[in-house]
Amino acid sequence: MSGTARGSRCLTRPFRSLAATPLALLATLMTIALAPVSPAQSETTRIQRVISPGGIEAWLVHDTTLPLVAVEIAFLGGAAQDPADKPGVANLAASLLDEGAGDLDSRAFQDKLAEKAIELRFDASRDMLGGSLRTLSENVDEAFDLMRLAVAAPRFDDEAVERIRQGQLAMLRRRLNDPSTLASLNWSARAFPNHPYGRPVNGTLESVPTISQGDLKDFVARNLARGNLKIAVVGDITPEKLGPALDKMFGALPAKAQLTPVPDVTPQGLGSEVVQELAVPQTSMVFGGIGLKRDDPDFIPAFVLNHMLGGSAFSSRLFREVREKRGLAYSVYSHLAPLDHAALILGGTATKNDRAAESIEIIRAEYNRLLTEGPSEEELEDAKSYLIGSFALRFDSSAKVASQLLQIQIDNLGIDYIDVRNQLVGAVTLDDIKRVAARFNQNPALLFSLVGKPAGLAPTKGG
Missing domain, CATH: 3.30.830.10 (Metalloenzyme, LuxS/M16 peptidase-like)
Incomplete structure (x- = not known):
């Protein structure tokens, strides 16, 4: 299917990991995964539930073997929240969150990332808008501030919107000759007529040009909220530091998302x-x-x-x-x-x-x-x-x-x-x-x- 299904999901743009998992952490997790577990032996106490002073929850694996911090977030909702006549809004909005925010235009924002070797990206799938952050622990404050700006104050400047839009359109044109992509899109369209799951996550050649800055800002305002946010953190950061940082990154977001209800659906066209x-x-x-x-x-x-x-x-x-x-x-x-x-x-x-x-x-x-x-x-x-x-x-x-x-x-x-x-x-x-x-x-x-x-x-x- 077009758009990654939850459970196998992950995100569409390639991502360069800064380093493999530290050996001590990997050994712990492999022990968890492979060995029989008794309550006394359980090592998932390494997974800590951190609650910020403002009530934002994250799961943390604190590991100091290497000076790295990895963050994964998800705002539940995703492309299923696109307007019916404008598929591709969530995808375009996600692609623009790191293209300028707050008082930083696209160039300045990207320069800040490069200066500190911070990797930040966002993607949309059918049921969520996801984000990933990788940073050296010495740069974690700057990295968290850029995450804050991206989700709470994206700019959607004219130049960035048109540049990313043209990239999306070029990708859509290439896919017109990609049989596996077309097969997936056609399956979804036949299985889910008149339902958000039947619409392409990346939009169409007809819909993407019609997406306005207003559409992008409206999507972010309705979908990016504390109430539909999930957070996982791995690496060289303590629970004591992470708690207040969660409020700094996400505390300015609305308490609740304004999601359009999506009906449960059964695939159609079976047997054909x-x-x-x-x-x-x-x-x-x-x-x-x-x-x-x-x-x-x-x-x-x-x-x-x-x-x-x-x-x-x-x-x-x-x-x-x-x-x-x-x-x-x-x-x-x-x-x-x-x-x-x-x-x-x-x-x-x-x-x-x-x-x-x-x-x-x-x-x-x-x-x-x-x-x-x-x-x-x-x-x-x-x-x-x-x-x-x-x-x-x-x-x-x-x-x-x-x-x-x-x-x-x-x-x-x-x-x-x-x-x-x-x-x-x-x-x-x-x-x-x-x-x-x-x-x-x-x-x-x-x-x-x-x-x-x-x-x-x-x-x-x-x-």
Whole structure:
């Protein structure tokens, strides 16, 4: 899907990490992720809940191995809050937050970042506007002040707006020839007609030119508030210093966001294909159906079920059937995509035009077979072993640590989730898998979106 789904999300612009996670911190987090945990042994006491004097909460992992501080923030709402006739407002606003703020124009703001080797960026996804900050601890005061200005006093100057707008339009033009992007956009549009999730996060060639400074300022005023803000901090800063700093960074924001209600939605068009012709040698396809929300009690069993379907690059059923047995594609994948207002299972692949129809048939058949027959005990144990053993890889950089802490807050999983996650995966039984498979099997139909020249599949009208 266009726009990153919560849970796999992260942000669209590439980011250069200042350094890998300090070895002591990584060792601690790997121990948490891999080892059985008793209350006396729990090391997630390293994750501290810091409350500022003004009541702003952040989760902190205090580590002094290296003089670095990483901050991840999220304002819940995101591109789902775009005006219906102007998709792309959240994305453009996020791209401009570090392009001048307060009394600093774009050049002066960027010079301040460069002078202190501070990295600051913002991005929008369907359900949030996110920000990332990286700094040396000796420059943390200056870095936090620039974060404060960016979120509380963005300028949206004419020059910066037009420069970033033209960059967005150039990107949108390039994507007109990117089959995988088009397949994702078309899937969302077909699955969610007349719903915010059906609109492209980055906007369109028609909508982006119409976005005004007033639209950008209105979005920020309505969406950036203390009440919908989540914060994670990792590195060389004490709770005593972070608490007051939270008020300095975010205390000037409104207490509550003025979010437009977004209705829960079920994907439409299941069991059909939407086809767009493009003169390329391969057909790119995105497929998806109904999944489970993150707060569903059966989410962890569903997560394990998906791993067996298409979550593993080398051992999943789709990989075995589509690539290894038939050579239809180089890669094929699936994942759970629990958005705030829709529960999805999504996947994708690319294959030769003359084998696209065959690939669709195989994917549908294997999905239905897994739901109907279930896995073997050995297959389940292999999946759980991989998911437990690979969990530590989510913490192998400072950026990942902060991102994981932020996501756990967003998903409301509890500050002890790192302790209990592997236990939850390890406890999944064949009966759990069968129960979840039966739920998925209530509506196992998949919607396919294809872009290319797939043999035997006519272009969809208007596609």
